[in-house]
Amino acid sequence: LNEQKAKKISKFLSLILRHRPETINLTLDKQGFAYIDELIKNTNQKTSLGFKLTYEQLYEVVATNDKKRFEISEDNIQIRAVQGHSTRVVERDFEPVLPPDVLYHGTAHQFIPSILKDGLLPKSRQYVHLSGDTKTAKAVGKRHGRVQILQIDSKKMHQDGYEFYQAENGVWLIKSVPVSYLTVY
């Protein structure tokens, strides 16, 4: 599988498993899982990828994905995206975990006034995504424009009773971050 094709499959899986399963008439359960058989069959019927998706390609993309975005169930028959879901599609359960003292959020410069007014909101996703290091935060923010990193006082937030979650791929998740815990980094 060349890099370009792997990326195309990864983007397609993100779309289907996070935001628009209905594109290929796929059903996701409450924890985000879909049957691999059904995903492959429906993908190939609708040829939404422009080529036939095989089991081998699917497994290779899951195993080699740069951000480990996908997870295959223990019984090997289902697949899901571990984070990033649109709220209207999936509301996964996560166990609250102890966060590091500080976390980061990479965003674009143009969103700063609004964020400093309303805090960090999940927008169309189920959670606000936070990063453990500034390098990752930078990469996330860059997608939206000129990067601005925000530092989150996660220690204080946790002490104040806010719950933090961590997806299987290490991405930190929280429902929202009030302005008082944010510092422009």
Ligand code: HQG
């Ligand atoms: C911003 C990618 C105005 C927020 C990444 C962000 C991540 C506000 C944007 C994952 C705001 C939402 C998620 C407010 C938040 N006013 N703007 N009050 N509160 N925002 O894409 O964190 O490659 O939904 O700062 O790497 O950029 O897809 O979230 O800029 O892990 O696997 O609203 O997606 O991963 O944008 O990215 P997004 P995100 P994947």
